[in-house]
Amino acid sequence: MTDHHVLTAENHRDLRVRTDRDAALGDAVMSCVTTPDEFRRVQSHYPILFRRNVERDEFVALALFGFEDGENLFLEDGRWDADYVPLAIDIQPFLIGAPAAGGTAKQVHVDMASPRIAAPDGEGVRVFDDHGRPTPYLETIAEQLGALDAGWQGSADFFAALRRHELLEPLTLEITLDDGSTNRLVGFHVIDEERLRGLDGDALGELHRDGHLMPLFMAMASLGNLSALIARRNRRMAHG
Known part of the structure; x- marks a missing residue:
């Protein structure tokens, strides 16, 4: 269940948000959405995979944290x-909403049903100060929301280019863990490296010109982070 509201100083003057990390706060997720604008930072730690939404016939990019639903191997001791x-995790419980009637600027919304909402006098970071002004925390969130929204809006051209040049191929990954058990990662796509290497100069020039090559x-x-993720799973299993 969600309970989305437009964030205002009038209605949320005393709002506090838990910024620590815990499964109980919604962090026990296998993956989250990411966008091409964020790939440079994401690729330092997480595998980036692609998944097709069959109903909408479109792809999204995902940062991978684990190998099964509810598993986040980056969560350790709070x-x-x-x-x-990744931005899609770091902005919670906030999201970006449509502009107000007659306006053009998109609005910040907050999910008041999120477990990250803290008691007014409890733990958590304040969103507004005593004068109703945004705190540095909220200013950072607003910047992150803007970046994620811009990345999302711009990703359509990226995925159109991937389809145009047939650069996605299905991934089936079979993982054998130290205890002998086997896990299969299915339903994802990755970049077809052989197909990319085979593109001619004009196609590569187009991808570079449009900012898609990087x-x-x-x-x-x-x-390359898949092996590190498997190692995290093995360590977690070894420690129970």
């Missing part, structure tokens, strides 16, 4: 064990 937390390379480089 902290996120990586230097960078995100492609970042997505391919990110797959």
